Amino acid sequence: MGLRKEKRIFTTIAYHGFIWIFGFFMMYPVLWLIASSFKDEAEIFQKSYSLIPSSLKFDNYMQGWKGFGGISFGTFFKNSFVIVILSTIGQVASSALVAYGFARIKFVGQRVLFACMIITMLLPSQVLMIPQYILFSRLGWVNSFRPLVVPSYFGYPFFIFLMMQFMEGIPRELDEAARIDGCNQWGIFFRILLPLIRPAMITSAIFSFYWKWQDFFGPLLYLKKPNLYPVSLALKMFSDPAAVTDWGAMFAMSTLSLVPVFIIFVMCQKYIVEGISTTGLKG
Amino acid sequence: MAKKWSVLLIAMALMTSFALFGCSNADDTSSKDNASAGTGTTDTSQSSDNEKVTMRITWWGSQTRHDQTLKVLEMFQEKYPNITFEPEFTAWDGYWEKIATEAAAGSLPDVWQQDYQYIAQYANKGLLLDMQPYVDNGKLDLTNVDQNSIAGGIINDKLYGINLGNNSLCMIYDPEIFKQAGVAEPTPDLTWEDYVNTVKTIHEKTGLYGDENIPGNYFHGLNHYIRQHGPEYDLYSEDGTKLGYDNDKWFEEFFSMELDLVKTGAIPLPEIRNEIKTPEEGLVVSKKAAMVGAINSNQIVAVANAAGRPLKMTLLPKAKDQVREGQYIKPSMFFSISQDTKYPDQAVAFVDYFINDIEANKVMMAERGVPISSKVREALTPSLPDAQKQMFDYVDLVIENSSPIGPPQPAGHAEIDKLLKSLEEQICYEQITPADAAIKFREEANKILAQNAQ
């Protein structure tokens, strides 16, 4: 008994020790970024890898928040939130619908269409930038959030495929049972599958939020007025190869820009791991 | 059944896309026709002076530039209340991708900041407005501007860009380190041999790098070296369809010198230099090198700011037996006006204001390089801060020690620049000899230029 207990304590220590050692390497760059955001200009490059700023000054934050040309980071953050929240809702909701269609209903042309969807993921986005720009400028959507938001409501292959794979793990007997209870396809989707793929949807939401949040080329092309710029685009404006960069301000705003992504992750992760194992589902 | 569906679907998709592409294509060609028909003529009937107009203006730059330029736009709009500008400002990163995409969709801004690397390419495709007619009719006042400052914007005898500031390559050095090493500070007559001795001595005496980089860097340094060997030589030929020098010996000499300096440790390996992305990361700033030999003169402001101690500027080395000066005055950047603009008169009025108005230039304080108008220069001189004063003096020094600028960088330049950088790095790591690199460069660069000239 004692031996077993000792062994357990040992594994626990090994487990946590291992995680903390690796965890330090995981965290170091992020901590470095945060530390740098409090350092003054000279300190950033002189004692570059130190994680402890000599003083805790918020000057960089004040300076950075002012933004560019009279447009503060308040505006950039607001724009980011509008774009990202609208897109995330659209991507997750539409992808769940489509995933159900592909995973659970047998219809004509399914194979071909599924293959088409996979193929669309294989073409590098760089060559689609110009054709898409031509399309959206012809629709008159340039200088609005529409080119960045509207396509999100038409499903996103990565998430569709992800949710399909999660639906694979759910026994079809459930569908059959629901059908016998008088559910139609919509009912099966909405009442049975949707709650069960919640972890996949939350995962998708985290990714969607993050990808849209840090997207650079989309806003660069479609949003021309600086008061429409999101944070990702604004952050690039700190640095110019020919002029002095306000590194402190850049690090401060970079740090700040990670906060929403971080919060979303912290809020959502518990839903991912709550998962369906708590529902006591049996195959 | 499945087949029928998919065939139907693909047909539908094809139809939609060709409908869209068809019209985009048609539009493109028609705008091209307009462009060629309108070249050189000034259409004043469209816009009277009192009409309210809104124009787009784009530039890249730093925070300082954004703030200053916005202020100038405000001042301009006070003077011309009927003109409203929609400013679009970004970082250098991504600027050209954005411009290229807009060009593809036929929606370039009315006025936009232009670079010497790209101007010929955009001008040759008929995307830029020729401003010469406006100079001739007096709407664009260049009376206080010398020809050298205008030359960079002239392509095939047409004026496609107005220089926003004079620049030239320079070497910035830390006199303190020279003193420590007991080496005389460089004079304008410094030769390549002197240079090599200087940086080697500094390295031996102090253990620091003599120079951060080879003077002028791989591209402009080589160009500088070639130019010194004959009035007809330049890296690119006049028409931009082939290389503009015939003797591979110069290439070999230049990069052998670099290899020698790298091997002795007098200048760092490319891996160290490549880490320097902005002026304040430079090795002179961090006191690891005595000199930075490849930098534009307007950057003295940034470097001096970052270093926080007195630095000096000097000319790139001369060749002992040089036939002409390698140094030249270069436009730091331009304003170009799109061929498709609806309001060429108003756009020109703005460019005119931007280069000639004294109050506006006092706001900008030569941030884009030394102003091209002598009147503006005179007005700014008394109030210049030290670093800017140094820059003005340096550009004056260059004017005395320079020859006219070479032909603009042709289509294909970006690719050749990459090629040369790659070869330079291979030389430094001794993956290829300078002699072999010279031959390879000639072959591949000529191929790229020929392809782009088609």
Added chain:
Amino acid sequence: MVNIQTVKDKRKGINKSGYNNLAGYAFISPWLIGFIIFTVFPMLLALYFSFTEYDVLSTPKWIGLENYRNMFTSDDRFRTALSVTFQYVFTAIPLRLIFALFIAMLFVKNRKLVPLYRTIYYLPSIIGGSVAVAVMWRQLFGADGALNGVLSALGLLDKQISWIGNPDTSLWTLILLAVWQFGSPMLIFLAGLKQIPSSYYESASIDGANGIQQFVKITLPMLTPIILFNLVMQVISGFMAFTESYIITQGGPFDRTLFYALYLFQQGFQFYNMGYACALAWVLLLIMGVFTAIIFKTSNYWVYSESKGE
């Protein structure tokens, strides 16, 4: 293909095919409409450009297969880019997946502190594309970086080396960066692990299976749909890797980190050879198509599907 296999299975109970067609298309209609409007046109346009000489600034000129011919006959950088990309895909992706699965296994149980750990290990993935990552990586692996600081303190560094800029090590720092950012496959694995009904483990425990046996007999097979997903998506993202080399090395030194997507971008947006860039893109599509098809084809033999209904 799992899903297609499912579809192929003639299931009893479903013969109202008319209703199913209608319902199927209704469910996938968002994607289908978006596909036709936003994707098919740009893709076909890109296909058309690949047969032209298109410099972005003027109308494309039809040159047939010239771009493709040049690529395979006279473009050394194309070959370099391919080999760099293959090196990257075959090292970074397996490492990243194994690491992601391993860490996910550690974090699946809701012990104390685990939510914190999950967050810490996910952190690297949320700074991935930001401007700060370039500076940060230089702070770690540059000539004056933290790694050299440690090495010189230990007396192991005889000369200044920039791990990012050195031709022998630069690709490896990018691979390390990719492995370090294993957060997204980890998250997907976590969600997948949690989906495995705990009753399976309970009955296995009763049967006396130990941890390793449970992993091999239950976890792995139940996780195969998710492994398939991660494998396919990571291989695709590996082939399309762009941001790291774009913001950190720009492909240097002498093309040692020239990722395929970066080369394509250079051709399209820096050299203004958009036609050629499009041709490169379609060749990449074919290469990835082959890989994805192989993965899907073999998946019949190793992916377990709960919904196949044995």
